[in-house]
Amino acid sequence: MSVAPGTLDLLAPIVVWMSRLAALAAAINALELLAIRRDFTDDGAWRASVLAESWGPWRGLLEAGRFTGVLRGQLACATMLAALPGTGVGSVAAAALAFTTWLSALRFGGNVNGGADAMLFTVLGGLTVAQLPAVAPVVHEAGVLYVAAQLSLSYLRAGVVKVKERTWWTGDALAAFLALPAYGVPMPVIVRGAQTSAWWRAAVCTASIGVMTFECFAVAAWFDPIAWVAVIAAALLFHTSVAALFGLNRFLLAWGAALPSLWYAVHRAA
Numbered sequence: 001m002s003v004a005p006g007t008l009d010l011l012a013p014i015v016v017w018m019s020r021l022a023a024l025a026a027a028i029n030a031l032e033l034l035a036i037r038r039d040f041t042d043d044g045a046w047r048a049s050v051l052a053e054s055w056g057p058w059r060g061l062l063e064a065g066r067f068t069g070v071l072r073g074q075l076a077c078a079t080m081l082a083a084l085p086g087t088g089v090g091s092v093a094a095a096a097l098a099f100t101t102w103l104s105a106l107r108f109g110g111n112v113n114g115g116a117d118a119m120l121f122t123v124l125g126g127l128t129v130a131q132l133p134a135v136a137p138v139v140h141e142a143g144v145l146y147v148a149a150q151l152s153l154s155y156l157r158a159g160v161v162k163v164k165e166r167t168w169w170t171g172d173a174l175a176a177f178l179a180l181p182a183y184g185v186p187m188p189v190i191v192r193g194a195q196t197s198a199w200w201r202a203a204v205c206t207a208s209i210g211v212m213t214f215e216c217f218a219v220a221a222w223f224d225p226i227a228w229v230a231v232i233a234a235a236l237l238f239h240t241s242v243a244a245l246f247g248l249n250r251f252l253l254a255w256g257a258a259l260p261s262l263w264y265a266v267h268r269a270a
Contacts, residue, residue: 010268014144014264015085015127015131015140017260018123018257019081019082019086019094019131020082020085021253021256021257022094022124022257023078023079023082024253024257025123025253026077026081026100026101027074027075027079027082028249029104029120030071030075030100031075033071033104034071034072037064037068040064040067040068041064042064044064046108051108055106055107058103058106061103062103062106067107070104073096074100077097077100078093078097081094085131088131088132088133090127091128091129091132094125094127094131098121098124101117101124104117105117115251116250116251116254117250117254119150119151119154119255120253120254120257122150123147123254123257125143125146126144126146126150126261127143129142129146130143130144144261144264144265148222148261148265151262152218152219155216155219158215159211159214159215159216159218162211163212163216168208169205170205170208171201171204171206171207174204174207175201178204178245217231218234221265222266225266225267227266228263228267235255235259239251239252239255240252
C-alpha cells in the first residue's frame with residue numbers, strides 16, 4: 001500500500017497546521033494550570049494528600065513543585081512542536097506533550113476539561129505517528145486519518161446520546177446547562193430568557209436541534225467536499241459558541257487542532 005504523490009502534497013501542510021494548533025492548545029493548557037499552581041500545594045484544592053494514592057509510580061512527578069516543572073516542560077515541548085512541525089523533533093515533541101497531557105489527567109484524577117483533553121491527547125498521538133522519521137508515507141497518513149476518524153466518532157457519539165434524550169429535543173437540557181452557575185454564562189439575558197421567554201425557549205430549542213443535527217451528520221464530511229464545508233462551518237460555530245458561553249476554551253483549541261485532519265480525509269480522494 002502506498003500514498004499517491006499528489007496526496008503527499010496535501011499531507012505535509014496538514015501536519016504542519018495540526019502541529020501548530022495542537023502546540024497552542026497544549027501551551028495554553030499549561031499556562032492555565034501554572035496560573036493556579038497554588039492549588040497544588042498542601043493547602044490547595046488538589047493537594048497530594050488527597051489524590052496521591054491514585055498516582056502510583058508517577059507520584060514523584062506529580063507532587064506540587066515537580067508538577068510545576070512538568071508544566072514548564074510542556075511549554076518547552078509545545079514551542080518545539082510549533083517551531084519544527086513535520087520533523088522527527090516534532091514527533092518527539094508531540095509524544096512528550098501527549099505524555100504530559102496524560103500526566104495532568106492522572107494528577108487531577110481525570111481529565112481537567114473533559115473531552116477536550118482526551119481529544120488533544122488523540123491529536124498528539126496521531127501527530128507522533130504522522131511525523132515519525134524513516135517510515136513509509138502511508139504511516140504518516142495513518143496518523144492523520146486516525147485523528148479524523150476519532151474526530152468524526154466524537155461528534156457522532158455525542159449526537160446519538162443527545163438524540164435519545166427528550167430534553168434535548170425540547171431544549172430543556174441546553175437551557176439547564178446555560179443556567180448552571182458553574183459555567184458562569186457571561187450573558188445573563190440568555191439564561192433568564194431561556195427560563196421565562198417563549199421566544200427565547202424556541203430559540204434555545206432550535207439551537208439544541210441544530211447541535212444534534214450537526215453532530216449526527218458530521219460523518220458526511222468524509223464523502224463530499226461540499227458537506228465538509230458545511231460541517232467545518234458548523235463545527236467552528238459550535239466550538240466558538242461553547243467557548244464564549246461556557247468558558248470552555250479547551251474544546252475550541254483541541255477540536256480546532258483536529259479539524260484539519262478532516263480536510264485531508266475528504267480531499268485525499270478528490
